[in-house]
Amino acid sequence: MEGVSLFKIYVVFFLLALQWVSVEGRELNTLSGQVLRVIDGDTVKVLSDNNKIRRIRLAGIDAPEISQSGGNESKNALTKILGKRSVNIKVLGKDRYHRTLGIIFVKNEIDVNYLMIKRGHAWAYRKYLNTLPLNKAIEYPKAELMAKAHKSGLWKYRDPISPWEYRKNRRQSP
Numbered sequence: 001m002e003g004v005s006l007f008k009i010y011v012v013f014f015l016l017a018l019q020w021v022s023v024e025g026r027e028l029n030t031l032s033g034q035v036l037r038v039i040d041g042d043t044v045k046v047l048s049d050n051n052k053i054r055r056i057r058l059a060g061i062d063a064p065e066i067s068q069s070g071g072n073e074s075k076n077a078l079t080k081i082l083g084k085r086s087v088n089i090k091v092l093g094k095d096r097y098h099r100t101l102g103i104i105f106v107k108n109e110i111d112v113n114y115l116m117i118k119r120g121h122a123w124a125y126r127k128y129l130n131t132l133p134l135n136k137a138i139e140y141p142k143a144e145l146m147a148k149a150h151k152s153g154l155w156k157y158r159d160p161i162s163p164w165e166y167r168k169n170r171r172q173s174p
Contacts, residue, residue, distance in 0.1 A: 029091040031102065035082045040066050041074025041121055043099065044082065046051045046089070057099040060132045060140050061093050062125040062163045069161075070154040072104075077121040077153070081112055092131055103136065111136070118143040120153020123162055 033048040044056050047105025063078075064070040082104070089102040104112040116122040117140055124140035132140070147155050154160045161169075 025153075031089040031091050031100070032086065033089070034086055035084055038075055038079040038082060040071065041078050041116065044078070045105070045153060046087065049090065055097075055099040056089060056104065057097075057101050058103050058116065059101040059103055060125055060129055060136060061113050061116055061122040062153060063116065063122040063164055064160075065166055068166050069157060073153065074116070074121040077119060080107065080111070080134045081115060087112075101131065104119070114139055114143055116146055118152075119145035121148075125164075127164070 010162050026080040029170075031046075031052070031054070033046040036047050036053065038044050039055070041062050046056050048054055063074040066072060066075060067076055085106055088105045088108055089100070090105070093100045094104070095101050096134040106112060113122075114136070117124055126141065128142045129137040129140065147153060
């Protein structure tokens, strides 16, 4: 961690934790369903138990865009993890595109969002970590640091561009 002391990391986590107090105390809804399709590295379509098709955006992560380096690799990694499996989703709300935001679990215990970061197929989406339960908001950035240290997934590339920077650069291009 070049130029970043452990103390600074702890201070940032402490300050952010103040924002998470309200998130940690609320009751989360759970949704069960069958994965129909992986759209990209952080979005899937699920047929819920009540036969409603929902777009699920994996909360707290941001995967490379399909048109970006590592985008197809990220989508393929999520497809390999999920396939057409049954999943449980801890619903955290809706995003601005009206997708359901959630943490996806397979076998009722494996956090797929975390796994995507840990394997280096997504970034911890720091801008929205305050929407997660506190334990997840701490685990996700740690998983990213582990992936970087092991040069896993997108971290094997030299200077990978975060999806939010990639999108910003595309908007600014003529």
